[in-house]
Amino acid sequence: MALRRAAHQLYDKKPLVFDDPLAVPILGPEFREELNRTPDADRRPFSAALRAFMVVRARLAEDTLAQGVAELGVRQYLVLGAGLDTFAYRNPHAQVRVFEVDHPATQAWKRERLEAAKITIPDNVTLVPVDFERQRLAEELLAAGFDATVPTVTAWLGVTPYLTLEAFRDTTELLGSFAPGSAVVFDYSQPREALPPVEKLMLDSLSSRVALAGEPFRLFFTPDALERELKLAGLAVVEDLDGPALTKKLLDGRKDGLQLRGQAGRICVARVAR
Numbered sequence: 001m002a003l004r005r006a007a008h009q010l011y012d013k014k015p016l017v018f019d020d021p022l023a024v025p026i027l028g029p030e031f032r033e034e035l036n037r038t039p040d041a042d043r044r045p046f047s048a049a050l051r052a053f054m055v056v057r058a059r060l061a062e063d064t065l066a067q068g069v070a071e072l073g074v075r076q077y078l079v080l081g082a083g084l085d086t087f088a089y090r091n092p093h094a095q096v097r098v099f100e101v102d103h104p105a106t107q108a109w110k111r112e113r114l115e116a117a118k119i120t121i122p123d124n125v126t127l128v129p130v131d132f133e134r135q136r137l138a139e140e141l142l143a144a145g146f147d148a149t150v151p152t153v154t155a156w157l158g159v160t161p162y163l164t165l166e167a168f169r170d171t172t173e174l175l176g177s178f179a180p181g182s183a184v185v186f187d188y189s190q191p192r193e194a195l196p197p198v199e200k201l202m203l204d205s206l207s208s209r210v211a212l213a214g215e216p217f218r219l220f221f222t223p224d225a226l227e228r229e230l231k232l233a234g235l236a237v238v239e240d241l242d243g244p245a246l247t248k249k250l251l252d253g254r255k256d257g258l259q260l261r262g263q264a265g266r267i268c269v270a271r272v273a274r
Contacts, residue, residue, distance in 0.1 A: 013254075017055050017251065021090065022119060025117040025119065026113050049260055053246075056246050060246075060267055061155040064153055065153040073151050075096055076097050076146065076151070077093075077099070078141075079098065079100045081101070082102045082107075083106065085157075087155075088125040089125070098124060099125075099126050099146050101128045101140075101141070107129045128141060128144045128146075137174060148177060151181035152182045153182065156175075160187065160219055161217045164218055168229070172184075180274055183271045184235065186267070190222060190223075190263070190266065191221070199264050202261070235271065235272060235273060236273040237270050242263040244263070
């Protein structure tokens, strides 16, 4: 990500994998100071690897959108679990309407961060608060003006490992009902038994950290099992990329420590099959 100059020295050298000039402003000064205390990638290789995964998944989602706009008539971008994603506020596609979905409390916090950073919410952006325990995503999207008959790219990043299988199926069934030309980009994790010994330890460490934060990992797939699940929902896999494939695609030849490690995390691009 493109950070301020000092952070460039800590992390990224050009060419940038993912250029996000709003990533630091939206954090605010209190979180910005944390960047100054973050060790460089060479001293924290596993933290750098996790960050690299976040960078490449964001880049792949936005590349998929750009391709869809150019080739498939995509006119909507749906961001599920938007968090502090900033695409909507630097969107280069004037014809694309963006729908951000998140928990009401998280979305209220984001509005505060946007206001503090003096980042304006554009007219073609709709924030859709959804409490998934009490509301249905399809109904809330419809009420917000989302048009399921328009080709849509969905970014579903950093979400699926925390879902139940039922919640995953509910969401993929909805995504599979979108117009032809629609696509979804999401990341997922392979089950522990599918990993080599060192990666099992890495997964155990990360699992402990997220569990302590109150958001334990729940859902894992092998690539074959995921493909079967998506097929049931009317989605066909276009790409399913592991660490080496993602490195070749987006990180090949980098010397700044921004690199992926292992194959536990994967990123899938799937399209509506009809």
